[in-house]
Amino acid sequence: MIGILQWTTLAVCGAVAIARIPSALRGQNRSVFFVYALMTLVILLSIEAPYMAVDRALGGTNLANLVLRFLIFAAIFLLGLGIARGFGAEDAPRRITGPIGMVMLGTASLVVVVVFLMMDTAGSSTGLVGLATKDAHHAALVEYYGAAGRLYPAYVMLALLPAMLRTAASRLPGLLRLSAGLMVVGTVAITLSLLSPVIPPSLGILRFIFNYTAVLCLILGLALIWLGKARASRT
């Protein structure tokens, strides 16, 4: 079940990223292409087999997981900036690039790196599950590490939630409103994933559902905007 969800998401995201290559080469909206490409890498690195392969190549110290965190930050930064410019009012991009946004990004990055360095990260393990079982100290550190990694995406998406809701409720073309609605669902899923530490292990599948729902909704929302634009320019 989880495997299907992961590979489907990877396939969808990879397909859109590949489909965007020609327009990216022409120089059209490269940042959107980078969002798709980064997201594809992110999903790839969240799946067991590719993660193990990549991490072994990087020395087997779970450095791939740290890379994964920064790929997420980069993707969310670009996506947030696009959403802010597209959906938001004049001042919306400031929430991403302004002081508060930069402090959030800086803090999350710093905490992720520091906590990573505090752990004995030897032994490749997807999602650092293997590290958490070493001892109580590591279990707590892994939770902090995960929380810091989720904090920045949640901040960006929540900061833009009002703009998305406004677009979804507006009188704009239906496809755009659907896109905004999907992104709202993605935002809710990202926010719910903040609750990961308190989700009991028996409901562990919820973690995956939140994460992949978020990615799928954001990717589909973006793809629909592109579809609408392509359709409009053809007529």
Next chain:
Amino acid sequence: MPIPAKAFQAWLQGAAPAVSTADICRISGIKRTTLAQQLVRGKVAETTLVSISRALHRSPLKDLSSFENYAELAGKLQPPTPAELVSQIATMDLLRAVIDRSAPERGGRGGNGIPPAGPALGPAPHATAVRNWVDAIDDGELRHRVSAVTGVAPQNYSAQLTANRMSPELAIATARAAGVGLTGGLVATGLMTEAEAGWPPGAKQSALDALSDGELTALAGERLQALGKALRRQEQEQAQTNRIWENLG
């Protein structure tokens, strides 16, 4: 409320006993699938009936009034008021009338009593006919009364006006609540032509001619302002759409 399929079929039997359904659809321009669907659902749209009645060279108004839920359309109907007539003149025709009455050097004929000889007024309904009609008969409380009688929420009613749409049932309820002739809404929504609704030919033109320069200019100004607002909103929405496409598409 649409017409019950059973009553519709009985009517069709009487109106065109020897004509096949395929021929009915062909002459009236209704898709066969549309008619079949309406019959299966048991409800036939008023527009379907009117199209068929028109194609058979019958009177759509009389035919509509032969159904129980439209029985009040039978008999002698109150004629449209001058305000209703003027409301069914397109904004551009009103503006043309303003220019027409202006001084000769401005392209008009100076309003010296010579009847205008410009192009005839366009047929109803025009792009904002439904809202203009309701505005013309509204005493300020009309929407509340209609809402109380029909149970249609005021915001849904407004949405229909903005979309220049209104069901025939609601149009008649609105006319009744305003105490005007029942056909006004049917013409404004485009269900029937003015002639089919029994409006005298040239009634719109006479109502327009009867407006004083002040009344005409004020009315044209209101319409122009509303048009400007609608256009500006459209432009804003287009700009917003383009912004989204530029940044995320």
